[in-house]
Amino acid sequence: MRTRLVGLTLAALLPAVVLAGCSGSEEPGADPSATPTVTESPSEEPSATPSLDVPDGVELTTQGSALELGDTATVAYEVDQSTVGVLAITVTDMRRTTFKQSFQGWxxxxxxxxxxxYFVEATFKNKGETDLGGQRPPLYIVDGNDTLVESSTFVSDFDACPSKDFPKKFKPGKKVSTCLVYLAPDAGELVAVSFRPAQEFNPITWSGDVLKLGAKRKG
Known part of the structure; x- marks a missing residue:
């Protein structure tokens, strides 16, 4: 899949999309930086990436794998220049919602x-040797324009789908489940969920039926 790396480019230019709410009688307000921005970068064929050190016995999922909901991918990525994260990621659900349905009062x-x-549910197990506490879950969605969209974060509670970073302590062997919020610009459609930590990485994707929020998934 060839994509424009909007999510990765966006992260380097400005904060993630932030929706701000407040309690009490005051009207909830949105952060001015919350406007979705589409920044294009040239598409190019993925190339081989340098190998990353992973613990003995960890077998990484092949780059370019096309998975379905419920499948698990084991991945490694550079959190920063000195830290390698190793995760077992399972995408379990994909839902479409509306602002009227889920964002009343915002x-x-x-x-x-x-x-x-869109809401995406996933589980993450830390299979590496470093604490990944406070890091953002490294998942994006791909919209109908082959654009990567980064998950949104909130400055106040959003119970419908918290879309939080990893816990402050996320040590090796620990597992967390989370719901992530994505806002696809210009009425974009969720085509797939993608793990693509760098442009040269051939993405691992999950696809499946994107159901309306509240609909029952068969099976």
Missing amino acids: KLDKALKKANP
Whole structure:
């Protein structure tokens, strides 16, 4: 799959999409930086990536693997220049929702209202040797324009789908389940969930039926 790396480029230019809410009688407000921004970077064929050190016995999922909901991929990626993360990732659900259904009481600007909101549920197990506490789950969605979209974060509680970073302590062997929020710009559609930590990485993707929020998934 050839994609424009909007998620990775966006992360380098400005904060992730942030929706701000407040409690009490005051009207919830949105952070001015919350406007979804689409920044294109040239598409290019993935090339081989340098091998990363992983613990003995850990077998990484082949780059380019096309998985389905419920499948697990074991991946390694550079968290920073001195830290390698190793995760077993299982994407378990993909849902489409609406701002009217899930964001009542939130103040959204016009650009945000043009986006399509999606919820993605996934589990992460730390199979490496480093604490990944506080890191953002390294998953994106791919929209119908082959664009990567980064998950949103919140400055206040969002019970419908918390979309939080990993816990402050996420040590080797620990497992967390989370729900991530994605806002696909310009009414974009969720085509797949993608693990692609670098442009030269041939992405590992998960696909399946994207159901309406609240609908029962068969099987």
